Amino acid sequence: MMGATLLTGCMGGNLKPKDTTPVVVPHAEMAPTQEELKAQMSGHGYKIILSPVEYSDDYDKVFANDVYDDISQRLLKSGNIVVDRTLATKLKSELLAAEASGKFRTSGPAVADIAIMTKIASVKYGSTFHEANTWQDKKGKYHKSDAYCRFSSQGQLYVRAYKVPSMELINTYEYEGSSSFSTDTTRSNCPISEAAARGLMTKALNDAIKSGSGETLNDLAPAAYVIERRDNEDASKALFRVTIGKKSGAMEGATVKFYRKKSHITPITNEVRIEKSLLGEGEMIAEGIDGQGAYVYVGDEELINELKIGDIARLDHGKCDVGESEVFGSCVKLPSF
Secondary structure, eight states, X not given: OEEEEEEEOOOOOOOOGGGOEEOOOOBOTTOOXXXXXXXXXXXXXXXXEEOOOEESSGGGGGGXXXXXXXXHXXXXXXXXXXXXXXXXXXXXXXXXXXXXXXXXXXXXXXXXXXXXXEEEEEEEEEEEEEOOEEEEXXXXXXXXXXXXXXXXXXXXXXXEEEETTTOOEEEEXXXXXXXXXXXXXXXXXXXXXXXXXXXXXXXXXXXXXXXXXXXXXXHHOOXXXXXXXXXXXXXXXXXEEESOOGGGTOOTXXXXXXXXXXXXXXTTTXXXXXXXXXXXXXXXXXXXXSSSOEEEEEOOHHXXXXXXXXOEEEEOOOSSOTTEEEETTEEEEOOOO
């Protein structure tokens, strides 16, 4: 279950570790043990089998390697390990059989924690011819637009993630993306070379992965923890040390979401279940990022006083990359002032 409590965030800040002092903070009810914390800090995320990309149309085979490489790089940058492609190819038939049987059977030691199956559902392109046009503005001045063709492409991917070896479904995802460009021409049939068309469709699939993979990466993000709080002089702002290091994707400006685990007993069955509640979020600062962790700036006093040692910290993988903002549904790099 997921419940929201303090949905607070921050707008970044200029607070640095040298401007703060450590604060004694109580431990969360389900804080990790020393052994669990050491294991997490020395680990490298999940070990993932990324199965060779499937496709609905034989022509789409030409895009399979690009799709595989793009998803693979995003998994690696988020702190996970991707199993060697050669081994993943050998295991493809076993994984497909496991989807049907509900059990992954392979000899030897466990090869992975998670299996990801990807399929190019569709990728296509089209064109629209626009005739030359002359128009008059409000001041009476005439303008002329040359004839042109607009080419556009749409791509769609289906992605499934499973736990291994149980083949318990983690989630299914649908990635959708698009790409387009225009070129001046008087030829109404809008000719386009095969290379240009292929490049256009490749960009549409790349856009689909970029805009759709955030949810997948969040589901597979290695758990990290709050281990320290440092306040500024009047305790209105704070830095929280979290165990998200460079290998797990720590970088300046990245959003980190904080959660708390609590145990509850189901009244009828007396079974213990674990609920994870979202507390709020903060923003990573540049200073202090290393292989062991990073500092997260929090400027909301309510969230500052709510967070405890041992609360969960997760790097948030949104639609847009760090340094980009979503404007009318698209990711754009905004100039810094």
